Amino acid sequence: MALGKYGIILKKYLKKYKPIKYSKLIIDCSLMDYLYKKEKELIEYKAFIEKQLKQTYPEPKTNEFIVMVRYNNMIESMVEEYVLNIIKTM
16 A cells, blocks of 8 residues: 555655654654554544535635635645644644
8 A cells, every 4th residue: 555645745754854753663664554544644634624614614605617616726725734734743
């Protein structure tokens, strides 16, 4: 099984900013298990945040394609920012 987007980002973050933790995980042979576990948590967190943001910012009452694209891009951008900030705290 391959790592997804957030697992790869987390791995790069650990390698660059937390080399001691990264090295310890490699030495313990638990890096991939750690990354899979955290990636699953991040995906669940992403779904939760997306749901919360859609409740806070309701969908526009229109069928205009451009308006809906802007709305979805706004939500996705905010969710990505939240998730990336969570990665920085791991």
